[in-house]
Amino acid sequence: MEKVRIAILGLGNVGTGVWKILNTNKKEIKKRSGYHIEVAKILVRDKKKPRSVEVPEDILTTDYNEILMDDSIKIVVELMGGVEPAKEYMLNAIRHNKHVVTANKFVLATHGNELLDAAYAQGVMLYYEASVAGGIPIIHGISESLTANKIVEILGIINGTTNYILTKMSQEGMEFKEALKEAQEKGYAEADPTADIEAYDAMYKLAILGSLSFGSRVHVDSIYREGITSISSVDIQYAREFGYVIKLLAIGKERNGVLELRVHPAMIPANHPLANVNDSFNAIFIKGNAVGDLMLYGRGAGDLPTGSAVVGDIISVLRNGIDDIVPVEQKDKLSNLRVQSMDYTVCEYYIRCTVLDTPGTLGDIAAIFGKNNVSLASVIQKGKTGEQVPLVFITHQTTEKNISDAIEEVKKLSTVVKVENIVRVEKI
Incomplete structure (x- = not known):
């Protein structure tokens, strides 16, 4: 059985989950990856901090360079969160020919292309299943199965x-x-x-x-x-x-x-x-x-569900070969599709107003909606004459701009106390 040495950056909630899984499911992980996984170093802020798991003190470090300069460490698992220094740590690991596994949605959403390009250029793998929806295998599902x-x-x-x-x-x-x-x-x-x-x-x-x-x-x-x-x-x-x-x-x-x-x-x-x-x-x-x-x-969260996705990514790296180049999906070139303005989004809408219950109020509001190409599907009005009452609408499909324009006019009616809320309706 081959041995591979890895490092974990961060021992918070997710890091603790990864540590538990690597120790609890050791036999299964060996069988499925073909490796004995040794956690060589764990980067922490304070080595003396009380923790919910027992970790040998000699593998804890506050110095990232101990990990970066250790050529025997093949995989860096980033679980710190936030953008910096996490992004720079991952980029440095990639430049030192270390594969990277991360759960960091913030870095991937804002600097993912930079990280993926760096990994491809260096010939190492970057996996990030745990960045979305915890233990649900959505990243793998989209990038491979679908x-x-x-x-x-x-x-x-x-x-x-x-x-x-x-x-x-x-x-x-x-x-x-x-x-x-x-x-x-x-x-x-x-x-x-x-x-x-x-x-x-x-x-x-x-x-x-x-x-x-x-x-x-x-x-x-x-x-x-x-x-x-x-x-x-x-x-x-x-x-x-x-x-x-x-x-x-x-x-x-x-x-x-x-x-x-x-x-x-x-x-x-x-x-x-x-x-x-x-x-x-x-x-x-x-x-x-x-x-x-x-x-x-x-x-979608929690130490063990998210930790499960992280360890799954570690196993994927090992199965793909830690001395091989990056997998095919990381070589795909992304296009730059235009994102539609929210003004042109088409939905049905729920609109709740507080109005004075006087004759003609509903008619005045309906007329404004009609003028702005907003057709009403349902109306609920409750209360007694002369009081402030709720007036609730569900519209047929229309654009966001039509709704916005109509609401601006509705707010100006003397009989409308307040437009309390607008919620989009998705007929999925």
Whole structure:
């Protein structure tokens, strides 16, 4: 049995999961990879910090050069997170002929092309299955198993924190702040939850998935992003009345060489498979021109699910040959497809207003919608005459620009107290 020495950068949640898996599943990993994997070094900030796993102190280091200059270390596993110094560490590892495995979605979404080009030029491998959806094998699925397909659409619940929050709001009637607090208490949300609840995390992941799915370079700033902070239990109740469930979706579509890339809350039919993905689970729904509809589902985060994807990538490197050149998929040249402006996105829309319940209000609003090419499919009005009452609409399909123009006019009506919320409706 051959031995291979690897180094791990970071011993946080994911790093701990990788350490556990490498030790717990040692026999299976040997059998499947053909190697005995030895963790030669682990880069940490503080060697004396208490940890939940026992790690020999002599393999801990605070000096990255100990890893970089050790030619016996063949694979560097980057689990630090953030852009710097993680990106520079990976580039230096590549330049020193070390294969790299990473779970870092931020670096891949913003500097992935630079890393992949460097790996190809140097003749080493760069694997990143764990960067999207934890233990779900979505990267491998798209880059290998589905290569016979032209992927025309991907829709995903790819952030467990927001899915947990929306599940609690939907199933237990919690308001957003209450559900967020519980998510933080259970460790699903960070003390600063901005990356999750404002959809930055999902946006980075969509950049990676979009690039792989459509064979095009995707710039993060070309993706429309909207978080879940505006969603209330009232919106969830109305969604239920209309037969929908609200989820934070990452959506990628390719039509005639133009990409549509967006992350935002959306109402989806209650009978769609994605509507039943709850708690912290993730799922990605793929439409291919040969395979048809396909959904991958599982834990999108956590030490062991994400660690499973990382160790799977280590095994893939070993199976491909640690002394061989990069795999074929890393040689693919990406195109630069145009990303459609959000103004031209076509959806149905849920619109909730608070209005004065006076004669003619509904007619005035409907007239404005009609003038802006917005056709109404359903209307719900509740309350007594003379009071402020909710007025809720579901539109037929129209463009984002038509909705925006109509809403600006509606806001100017003296009988409209406030436009409370607008949520896109995806008939998937």
